Amino acid sequence: xxxKFNRLRLIRSANVGPVSYVQLVRRYGxxxxxxxxxxxxAARGGGRAPRIASxxxxxxxxxQTAKLGAQYLFLGDPxxxxxxxxxxNAPPALIYRGNLSLLSHPTVAIVGxxxxxxxxxxFSRDLANSLMNEGVTVVSGLARGxxxxxxxxxIGKCAVAVIAGGIDVYFPPENQGLQExxxxxxxxxxxxxxxxxxxxxxxxxxxxIIAGVSQGTIVVEAAPRSGSLITARLAAEAGxxxxxxPGSPLDPRSRGCNGLIREGATLIQSVDDIMEQIxxxxxxxxxxNFTYDLFETQNRPEKLRETxxxxxxxxxxxxxxxxxxxAARQSLTNLLSMTPVSVDELVRQSxxxxxxxxxxxxxxxLAGRLSRHAGARVGLSG
Amino acid sequence: xxxKFNRLRLIRSANVGPVSYVQLVRRYGxxxxxxxxxxxxAARGGGRAPRIASxxxxxxxxxQTAKLGAQYLFLGDPxxxxxxxxxxNAPPALIYRGNLSLLSHPTVAIVGxxxxxxxxxxFSRDLANSLMNEGVTVVSGLARGxxxxxxxxxIGKCAVAVIAGGIDVYFPPENQGLQExxxxxxxxxxxxxxxxxxxxxxxxxxxxIIAGVSQGTIVVEAAPRSGSLITARLAAEAGxxxxxxPGSPLDPRSRGCNGLIREGATLIQSVDDIMEQIxxxxxxxxxxNFTYDLFETQNRPEKLRETxxxxxxxxxxxxxxxxxxxAARQSLTNLLSMTPVSVDELVRQSxxxxxxxxxxxxxxxLAGRLSRHAGARVGLSG
Numbered sequence: 001x002x003x004k005f006n007r008l009r010l011i012r013s014a015n016v017g018p019v020s021y022v023q024l025v026r027r028y029g030x031x032x033x034x035x036x037x038x039x040x041x042a043a044r045g046g047g048r049a050p051r052i053a054s055x056x057x058x059x060x061x062x063x064q065t066a067k068l069g070a071q072y073l074f075l076g077d078p079x080x081x082x083x084x085x086x087x088x089n090a091p092p093a094l095i096y097r098g099n100l101s102l103l104s105h106p107t108v109a110i111v112g113x114x115x116x117x118x119x120x121x122x123f124s125r126d127l128a129n130s131l132m133n134e135g136v137t138v139v140s141g142l143a144r145g146x147x148x149x150x151x152x153x154x155i156g157k158c159a160v161a162v163i164a165g166g167i168d169v170y171f172p173p174e175n176q177g178l179q180e181x182x183x184x185x186x187x188x189x190x191x192x193x194x195x196x197x198x199x200x201x202x203x204x205x206x207x208x209i210i211a212g213v214s215q216g217t218i219v220v221e222a223a224p225r226s227g228s229l230i231t232a233r234l235a236a237e238a239g240x241x242x243x244x245x246p247g248s249p250l251d252p253r254s255r256g257c258n259g260l261i262r263e264g265a266t267l268i269q270s271v272d273d274i275m276e277q278i279x280x281x282x283x284x285x286x287x288x289n290f291t292y293d294l295f296e297t298q299n300r301p302e303k304l305r306e307t308x309x310x311x312x313x314x315x316x317x318x319x320x321x322x323x324x325x326x327a328a329r330q331s332l333t334n335l336l337s338m339t340p341v342s343v344d345e346l347v348r349q350s351x352x353x354x355x356x357x358x359x360x361x362x363x364x365x366l367a368g369r370l371s372r373h374a375g376a377r378v379g380l381s382g
Numbered sequence: 383x384x385x386k387f388n389r390l391r392l393i394r395s396a397n398v399g400p401v402s403y404v405q406l407v408r409r410y411g412x413x414x415x416x417x418x419x420x421x422x423x424a425a426r427g428g429g430r431a432p433r434i435a436s437x438x439x440x441x442x443x444x445x446q447t448a449k450l451g452a453q454y455l456f457l458g459d460p461x462x463x464x465x466x467x468x469x470x471n472a473p474p475a476l477i478y479r480g481n482l483s484l485l486s487h488p489t490v491a492i493v494g495x496x497x498x499x500x501x502x503x504x505f506s507r508d509l510a511n512s513l514m515n516e517g518v519t520v521v522s523g524l525a526r527g528x529x530x531x532x533x534x535x536x537i538g539k540c541a542v543a544v545i546a547g548g549i550d551v552y553f554p555p556e557n558q559g560l561q562e563x564x565x566x567x568x569x570x571x572x573x574x575x576x577x578x579x580x581x582x583x584x585x586x587x588x589x590x591i592i593a594g595v596s597q598g599t600i601v602v603e604a605a606p607r608s609g610s611l612i613t614a615r616l617a618a619e620a621g622x623x624x625x626x627x628p629g630s631p632l633d634p635r636s637r638g639c640n641g642l643i644r645e646g647a648t649l650i651q652s653v654d655d656i657m658e659q660i661x662x663x664x665x666x667x668x669x670x671n672f673t674y675d676l677f678e679t680q681n682r683p684e685k686l687r688e689t690x691x692x693x694x695x696x697x698x699x700x701x702x703x704x705x706x707x708x709a710a711r712q713s714l715t716n717l718l719s720m721t722p723v724s725v726d727e728l729v730r731q732s733x734x735x736x737x738x739x740x741x742x743x744x745x746x747x748l749a750g751r752l753s754r755h756a757g758a759r760v761g762l763s764g
Contacts (some may be wrong), residue, residue, distance in 0.1 A: 119632050120630075123630070246630070247628065247630050248501060248630065249650075250501050258651050266644075267640055267643050267649075269637070269641075273644075
């Protein structure tokens with residue numbers, strides 16, 4: 001229990017994100033030890049000690065969560081969804097209400113436009129309903145339009161909603177009833193602490209969870225550059241199926257989906273097309289691009305544990321000493337800019353050991369000088 | 383002139399189709415000699431002499447064609463469209479009115495449902511218009527719906543219509559004005575003699591010409607099992623680009639196009655998508671699957687003549703003697719049934735020389751006992 005408390009305190013501390021969280025716990029063996037190290041690491045990264053979440057605040061959050069009838073799920077827990085654990089930026093802690101076992105069934109996400117056409121909403125609802133009848137869990141984001149329709153079609157049995165704000169915050173407000181119904185009959189997931197009003201930056205975080213728990217993501221009506229396309233991209237990056245429902249080129253809401261299909265997404269016309277696709281899901285391929293995953297062996301089902309490729313070796317050498325020389329530090333800092341660049345590229349160009357690069361990046365992040373971006377890329381903070 | 387007369391007489395004779403026409407002219411060196419041989423060949427094939435078109439009837443047809451302001455175009459003529467000549471069943475004779483040089487520009491076909499939605503018709507018209515502005519010739523079949531819209535969008539400059547009946551027959555009747563306008567400002571093509579009312583079997587013949595003169599075929603709204611999908615299949619078989627405009631899965635008229643995209647057709651949203659596609663057209667690949675083409679070297683542009691793979695060798699050996707033994711005849715006849723089978727398969731299974739098999743098939747066809755089907759397949763006549 002003390003370790004869980006420390007884990008929550010670690011992820012609630014400033015400058016600690018999902019990636020640095022895993023690196024810290026892996027390097028120092030426990031969240032408690034990692035918390036102790038934060039000031040020193042940030043100093044090495046050239047910044048002030050990050051604001052560490054107070055024990056009181058963490059205690060209050062845990063009490064509030066319990067009062068809401070919600071529970072915590074930590075990365076590494078036996079019932080943490082193993083597909084989500086595959087993500088390099090898997091949420092260290094989730095708060096949930098409802099039936100977690102829904103995520104051990106085949107799971108697909110249905111996402112799309114908030115201002116979707118009536119026809120597309122009907123199609124999404126019917127599709128979700130057919131998936132439910134096939135024993136498939138349907139995930140979406142509780143937004144207006146397609147998300148709402150997908151939940152409505154699968155409500156009462158296999159509806160999973162991931163929300164951007166706190167588990168007790170209703171957004172949009174008119175979906176309060178639906179959110180409560182999903183929490184009761186399905187599964188409601190939130191990454192932010194209770195009481196958090198969703199802000200713009202929270203939506204891509206939510207989207208990675210939607211894509212991450214699913215074998216595949218289906219996009220129904222999406223404008224170019226919309227959040228649904230971000231979810232699709234995150235699904236593709238995680239090695240999951242990307243599917244899209246086509247529409248007339250005359251409707252701007254079809255542009256996103258048609259574009260996805262042009263880029264290789266599978267065109268979906270019916271539930272059969274989805275079932276055919278997810279029957280080909282190769283669990284070993286999912287997450288194969290990710291370079292570390294602290295807890296994966298605990299979460300992967302037995303059959304996967306045996307056959308998984310050995311691509312999850314930690315890339316922070318726990319024997320690395322803190323005293324990386326200042327020339328190396330200067331060399332890495334010179335390579336960084338506001339433009340995100342992949343960590344692999346930094347390793348190549350700096351000619352430094354990968355573990356040293358990772359360590360220095362961690363220190364810079366904790367110092368508040370580095371931001372992590374999608375696709376294992378990093379850049380200087382704005 | 384006498385040879386042209388004989389060629390027309392040969393193709394207008396019973397049991398002579400585009401494939402047997404080419405084999406006959408190639409084997410006997412001239413249409414006149416082939417006409418003389420027809421009774422003997424049919425007898426060897428076990429049938430009565432086919433009805434040979436009378437010289438009078440052919441004379442009347444030619445006079446009628448001239449009176450209509452139309453002209454003949456024979457396979458092998460220098461201005462016969464070289465892409466069409468690539469087809470194994472290229473039309474031996476076409477009748478046309480208008481500007482034949484339109485087919486020496488980049489050419490695409492736009493085809494689709496007769497009962498198309500207003501939105502799809504508008505989209506087709508706009509697409510055809512944009513193609514016209516790019517200097518692309520637009521071919522269609524003068525049917526109601528999408529075909530009509532495609533012609534309307536490209537009228538006055540680059541509209542090509544291929545019709546199923548005679549060049550003087552208006553079908554559907556309401557397109558009389560459009561047909562005349564295309565004959566005047568664009569190009570109108572017919573394979574059947576003047577006065578021919580279009581019948582069901584004529585439409586697939588027309589479709590092969592639409593696909594055959596085009597670098598690519600775009601399908602806009604098409605029900606499953608519709609004629610437009612036949613055109614798309616013929617285009618694919620001829621090594622041409624197949625493109626389709628997607629639509630909502632809720633509209634049955636989108637099923638055909640969405641299905642084509644699932645099978646690998648390129649999803650088209652705009653004229654840019656088409657231009658990108660046809661810029662990749664590999665003229666050497668077109669027709670590469672076909673095994674004979676009597677006149678190809680005359681029709682291929684210089685650059686193609688130099689680089690074309692040597693895949694057009696005649697597969698009827700002109701030295702083959704007529705006396706194929708009766709055991710061979712029996713063996714081949716036993717392999718045939720009403721179910722179409724590929725000629726290659728017959729050669730493999732019979733273990734007879736390919737040239738002998740082709741000769742016997744020609745004789746059976748002239749005897750009225752054999753039908754040729756798409757994809758170089760043959761079967762016994764019903």
